[in-house]
Amino acid sequence: MSGSGLPEGLPMAVPAGGLPAEVRIHEVGARDGLQNEKTVVPTSVKAEFVHRLAGAGLRTIEATSFVHPKWVPQLADAAELVPQLADLLADPALRLPVLVPNQRGLERALELGVREIAVFGSATESFARANLNRTVDESLAMFEPVVARARAEGLRVRGYLSMCFGDPWEGPVPIGQVAGVARRLHAMGCTELSLGDTIGVATPGHVTALLAELTGGGVPVEQLAVHFHDTYGQALANTLAALQQGVTVVDASAGGLGGCPFAKSATGNLATEDLVWMLHGLGIRTGVDLVRLSATSVWMAEQLGRPSPSRTVRALTHQEQ
């Protein structure tokens, strides 16, 4: 095995039939990851993190969130961070979406030159209430003018849909209920839907069934992304099932940021490195340099003062010792 970086010649690329040739990774570490870490990271470190992610070949990097600082103090510096990413925002090969909760957030993002946004919806009433203090209907009504204005400005708009498989209050979530909310976000003008397994309980057959319901109901598979959490270790198996259904956009978090392995609050984002190992092993192009990405996650773990929960990062790091 090589002493630095990847084991020589590994992962061995053995394509499987019926899978996409290329996958776009939607990197969420800087937003979803850092939002769920206890440590508040300085703005300059965040800016360096996003630059390093771009340097590792990631082409879609969700940068931050314009939610009220009271709710997400970790990302209270969104308006300071975005100007530090001006060089990346100007790069036509890069996409740097930001999360906006409402029209005020959208206006702030537009002023700073953001060209892509995301809104964050829920498939369940319980989580809509807990996260947005609204019913599902009220939250969709709140998003509608945001999406309309963003689209009128020529922006891409991603619609996150959380609790698509299970909900901590409601248990299993019926596929028809999820598909109903998803179709409303799509009809509203969202250019992409990200189907979130927020508590990590999904299994591959459930993923296949939900995707079939949505594509059968008129949402093109090109507009669907999957967002899995590794809480029960299922994220990569679920990703494989989604790829087999034709999904080509997969969310992941560098180093598994946002999911400390031994913390009760673990959200367990799928680690981008674990995802890239599988995709490259399947001969699927991502544009990502796995060694540089892993080094970035080790660097960020040092900023946070704890090891990365990504198995691939740990394995590559142990090799280097």
Added chain:
Amino acid sequence: MSGSGLPEGLPMAVPAGGLPAEVRIHEVGARDGLQNEKTVVPTSVKAEFVHRLAGAGLRTIEATSFVHPKWVPQLADAAELVPQLADLLADPALRLPVLVPNQRGLERALELGVREIAVFGSATESFARANLNRTVDESLAMFEPVVARARAEGLRVRGYLSMCFGDPWEGPVPIGQVAGVARRLHAMGCTELSLGDTIGVATPGHVTALLAELTGGGVPVEQLAVHFHDTYGQALANTLAALQQGVTVVDASAGGLGGCPFAKSATGNLATEDLVWMLHGLGIRTGVDLVRLSATSVWMAEQLGRPSPSRTVRALTHQEQ
């Protein structure tokens, strides 16, 4: 979510097409797991562990190894342990294989009433040399009389084949080379072959290709088992690929025993609990009670003085706090 045990109604069972209705889990925690832990566990604790595994519904439990104590001091008490499992050995619903390296080990196992054995081969010359101090040919020659005598005694014989996907010295391992050694073990009389990804580098297309090569070459899929390590987080995605090829026997280690998450020596066995979560989510029967199994792994982690690396065990444990 329920305060004790499984989140209510989860995992939700949503079967996928083309998968087996039932999977036999070959539980390796007491042998492969404990063999790779630093802590040497007292014989009475091992006996209790195997009994608890059986109590959790596992029906194939690899109990120990009759290798020379010099090589595996953790399992030096094999001859003391087996008599403490007499009640389980007498149960026709249970299978308790033990690893034997040679004829001397087989004779000791037979004297103690063992009814099923395993031999441990390698797909690569480098690992055959490192692990057995023999060439691949020499190791097969050593196994031949062992397998013949065991079969003559009416025993089932499992042939482990390690380094089936990558090797730490040789890098990627050609599929034809693996299939060649596998066919020789099969022709020798092994009733089951366990294809091991000893360093955890496999990806799903590679798994599919190797299985296709073997079944196309005359080894019935019913006689094939898969043994994945989670070193790079790929074990469960690889398992899904194997199920899609018709494999119905999957090796796993309760609580992920044998793979300490932050140790350099991590071998990263697939955790039985993570496997069971996926299988039950797919509506595949295993006979395992996930809550009882998880409690067993928590108990064993206490004996070892460190948390379980299984994500499912951690998630279920955190819920209970």
